Amino acid sequence: KHISLLPGDGVGKEVMESAEAVLQAVGTEFGHTFTTEERAIGGEAVDHYDTPLPEATIQASEQADALLLGAVGGPKWDGVSAAKRPEKGLLGIRKAMGLFANLRPVKWFPALQSASPLKESVIAGSDVLIIRELTGGLYFGEPRGRNGQGDAVVDTLSYQRAEMERIVDKAFQSAHMRRGHVTSVDKANVLESSRMWREVVEAKSKDYPDVEVEHMLVDAAAMALITQPNQFDVLVTENMFGDILSDEASVLTGSLGMLPSASIRSDGFGLYEPVHGSAPDIAGQGSVNPLGMILSVALMLRHSFQMTEEASAVEQAVQETLNHGYHTADLPQENGQLMDTEHMTAAVIDYLT
Amino acid sequence: KHISLLPGDGVGKEVMESAEAVLQAVGTEFGHTFTTEERAIGGEAVDHYDTPLPEATIQASEQADALLLGAVGGPKWDGVSAAKRPEKGLLGIRKAMGLFANLRPVKWFPALQSASPLKESVIAGSDVLIIRELTGGLYFGEPRGRNGQGDAVVDTLSYQRAEMERIVDKAFQSAHMRRGHVTSVDKANVLESSRMWREVVEAKSKDYPDVEVEHMLVDAAAMALITQPNQFDVLVTENMFGDILSDEASVLTGSLGMLPSASIRSDGFGLYEPVHGSAPDIAGQGSVNPLGMILSVALMLRHSFQMTEEASAVEQAVQETLNHGYHTADLPQENGQLMDTEHMTAAVIDYLT
Ligand SMILES: CC(C)[C@H](C(=O)O)[C@@H](O)C(=O)O
Ligand SMILES: CC(C)[C@H](C(=O)O)[C@@H](O)C(=O)O
Numbered sequence: 280k281h282i283s284l285l286p287g288d289g290v291g292k293e294v295m296e297s298a299e300a301v302l303q304a305v306g307t308e309f310g311h312t313f314t315t316e317e318r319a320i321g322g323e324a325v326d327h328y329d330t331p332l333p334e335a336t337i338q339a340s341e342q343a344d345a346l347l348l349g350a351v352g353g354p355k356w357d358g359v360s361a362a363k364r365p366e367k368g369l370l371g372i373r374k375a376m377g378l379f380a381n382l383r384p385v386k387w388f389p390a391l392q393s394a395s396p397l398k399e400s401v402i403a404g405s406d407v408l409i410i411r412e413l414t415g416g417l418y419f420g421e422p423r424g425r426n427g428q429g430d431a432v433v434d435t436l437s438y439q440r441a442e443m444e445r446i447v448d449k450a451f452q453s454a455h456m457r458r459g460h461v462t463s464v465d466k467a468n469v470l471e472s473s474r475m476w477r478e479v480v481e482a483k484s485k486d487y488p489d490v491e492v493e494h495m496l497v498d499a500a501a502m503a504l505i506t507q508p509n510q511f512d513v514l515v516t517e518n519m520f521g522d523i524l525s526d527e528a529s530v531l532t533g534s535l536g537m538l539p540s541a542s543i544r545s546d547g548f549g550l551y552e553p554v555h556g557s558a559p560d561i562a563g564q565g566s567v568n569p570l571g572m573i574l575s576v577a578l579m580l581r582h583s584f585q586m587t588e589e590a591s592a593v594e595q596a597v598q599e600t601l602n603h604g605y606h607t608a609d610l611p612q613e614n615g616q617l618m619d620t621e622h623m624t625a626a627v628i629d630y631l632t
Numbered sequence: 633k634h635i636s637l638l639p640g641d642g643v644g645k646e647v648m649e650s651a652e653a654v655l656q657a658v659g660t661e662f663g664h665t666f667t668t669e670e671r672a673i674g675g676e677a678v679d680h681y682d683t684p685l686p687e688a689t690i691q692a693s694e695q696a697d698a699l700l701l702g703a704v705g706g707p708k709w710d711g712v713s714a715a716k717r718p719e720k721g722l723l724g725i726r727k728a729m730g731l732f733a734n735l736r737p738v739k740w741f742p743a744l745q746s747a748s749p750l751k752e753s754v755i756a757g758s759d760v761l762i763i764r765e766l767t768g769g770l771y772f773g774e775p776r777g778r779n780g781q782g783d784a785v786v787d788t789l790s791y792q793r794a795e796m797e798r799i800v801d802k803a804f805q806s807a808h809m810r811r812g813h814v815t816s817v818d819k820a821n822v823l824e825s826s827r828m829w830r831e832v833v834e835a836k837s838k839d840y841p842d843v844e845v846e847h848m849l850v851d852a853a854a855m856a857l858i859t860q861p862n863q864f865d866v867l868v869t870e871n872m873f874g875d876i877l878s879d880e881a882s883v884l885t886g887s888l889g890m891l892p893s894a895s896i897r898s899d900g901f902g903l904y905e906p907v908h909g910s911a912p913d914i915a916g917q918g919s920v921n922p923l924g925m926i927l928s929v930a931l932m933l934r935h936s937f938q939m940t941e942e943a944s945a946v947e948q949a950v951q952e953t954l955n956h957g958y959h960t961a962d963l964p965q966e967n968g969q970l971m972d973t974e975h976m977t978a979a980v981i982d983y984l985t
Contacts, residue, residue, distance in 0.1 A: 352821075361827070364821055366821045366822070370822070395751075396750055396751060396754040396858050396859050397749055397750060397751065397858075398748075398749060398750065398751055401749040417789060417822070417823060418822055420786065423823075423824045424824050425824065425828065429793075430792060430793045430794070431790065431791065431792045431793065432790070432791055432793075432824050432825045432828045433773065433788055433789060433790045433791075433824070433825065434788075434789040434823045434824050434825050435786055435787075435788055435789070436770060436786060436787040436788070436789060437784065437785070437786040438784065438785055438786075439783060439784050440782070440783045440784065440785075441783070466872070466875075468705070468717060468719040469719070469723070469770070469771055470770060470776075470787045471776045471777050471778065471785050471786070471787050472785045472786065472787050474714070475778065475785045497875070497876055498875050498876055498878075498879035499879070501854070501876045501877070501879050501880040502879050502880060502882065502883045502888075505749050505750075505858065505880065505883050505884070506749050506883050519819070520876075522819075522850070522851050523850055523851055523854045523873075523876055524854070525851075526851035526852070526854050526855050527854040527855060527858065527880065529855065530855045530858050530859050531858070535855075
């Protein structure tokens with residue numbers, strides 16, 4: 280398998296080294312050959328190639344079997360023009376590769392409860408998969424921009440019915456393999472697009488009689504994620520709502536630094552990245568938590584390569600590492616042992632092999 | 633002063649009775665005459681007048697000095713056409729009266745910490761005022777709707793620069809009278825409208841040198857409200873982001889049933905309503921918490937009538953009621969005394985007079 284590595288900015292480079300080390304360990308352990316090649320994206324690409332998404336990066340991605348991404352962005356590029364923002368690299372690669380489904384699992388770990396902002400009675404046992412539409416809606420709709428006088432501005436939230444169908448289908452499939460419950464989030468009391476969304480969900484639910492569907496307004500969902508995180512199995516929603524709700528959900532368990540994400544399309548090709556972002560405040564210190572990236576490798580093994588056993592082995596190794604009290608600075612553990620990025624990665628590899 | 637009462641649906645009617653009782657008590661106590669008149673809105677108006685916002689309600693509102701609203705909506709009207717949804721009544725009155733600024737204060741009460749989903753170490757001391765733009769953006773932008781074939785749909789997020797200026801100004805004014813900090817929330821790394829929003833905030837901040845400004849992306853704000861609610865003083869944002877973030881914030885302290893809101897325009901005219909909504913599950917039982925409505929009356933006294941002393945007296949009475957352990961079913965208090973709506977209201981009036 281051939282993988283394009285897109286380390287990007289900030290702590291992205293550091294966690295990508297962890298990803299490579301874990302990948303090679305999986306290869307040795309299970310007899311696979313993983314070849315990798317590094318490409319530029321984000322601010323780093325702006326610095327070297329004057330664009331956040333060089334043509335060479337797209338071409339390499341098209342040749343690869345999967346993509347691993349570190350993070351993009353940082354204050355260094357605050358002043359650049361809209362077209363050269365580091366984030367454009369990420370938005371561009373999602374769109375160019377057709378990665379329409381963003382999967383964000385959030386799971387409560389008993390060992391990390393002290394890091395959660397929520398009371399244990401509220402968050403204990405939570406295990407939600409947020410599925411966000413990633414290539415439509417307000418992020419890409421036209422027209423967008425100012426009028427001639429510059430005193431008015433529009434963005435456009437636009438969707439094709441087919442774009443809704445494929446992401447909703449993904450949600451039902453996922454729920455079918457999990458606990459059989461889909462919460463579809465929209466703003467159907469205000470938005471026309473949400474009313475079409477609801478129709479699509481209703482129609483699709485006929486194909487999955489074993490999956491229970493619930494509709495929830497986005498404002499109500501923003502509340503319920505905090506007051507009853509336990510009630511969710513799969514939560515599916517459009518791009519902008521998904522951006523907000525998935526980040527909201529990511530801090531509930533206190534394990535932001537451990538969260539992986541997958542951005543995939545129907546044929547199994549995908550881009551995998553940790554949720555934490557470029558974290559410029561701690562970049563270059565070798566202290567970032569590598570578990571979000573390592574668990575993203577596990578997601579890649581499972582979703583893009585059907586290597587179920589290998590994926591589980593990585594997840595198991597992460598679990599063991601935590602159970603033994605090893606942790607990074609973002610995850611305080613009483614009586615635990617504080618590790619830097621390199622040693623945390625080494626510990627995971629130890630438990631893996 | 634003449635006030636239009638719009639009880640609306642569900643528990644709206646019950647809390648409106650509390651509002652009237654408190655208002656008359658304030659009148660007697662402070663020597664004011666408040667006249668009131670009830671008008672239909674929401675589902676109730678659909679049932680009786682076949683429209684969620686009868687012309688008579690708009691006319692009465694135009695004659696009034698302020699509006700009190702209970703709540704609109706409920707499953708009973710799930711099947712009605714888009715134009716007759718109860719929510720259209722609320723959206724319509726906001727737009728018709730030009731109520732562009734929605735003010736939602738959220739404050740931590742030590743006595744209610746047991747009802748908060750957050751750890752005390754995280755939420756203690758929080759006191760944030762969310763200011764949401766209320767008459768622009770995705771809620772009203774054109775075009776909206778489906779294409780001819782029905783296989784695509786758009787909504788439009790549109791703003792005039794002047795609409796941004798007046799709400800941003802309101803935020804700076806408010807911060808100036810509070811702790812001098814504004815967090816402006818947008819999605820400037822993706823949306824054109826957010827980039828204009830940021831410009832407006834930067835320009836306006838020059839007029840308020842004593843107020844500190846911070847820009848935050850909406851996804852980051854959704855996280856920070858949970859992990860560091862303490863860091864916020866005034867949070868200002870556009871309509872849809874404000875809908876989501878203000879509801880998210882409303883559950884942090886555990887006091888949703890107590891939260892008031894004000895929807896105002898520059899001349900001081902405003903509509904005041906509790907945040908909790910129509911709560912169809914408990915409607916008609918006489919058990920709903922009236923404090924959100926009663927504190928909305930206090931907001932009205934202060935903002936629309938400049939009756940500062942009277943407003944403080946109402947807030948003080950609510951505080952005393954809680955301090956004495958009286959509470960409604962939504963707010964568990966250890967060793968407290970459970971009250972129904974009527975007796976809770978009577979207790980507040982007792983402490984007021
Ligand atoms: C960087 C930004 C454009 C991006 C998004 O909003 O999609 C990020 O917040 C994410 O969620 O992956
Ligand atoms: C009822 C609905 C249209 C309304 C809104 O989204 O504005 C409500 O959620 C609110 O926040 O007042």
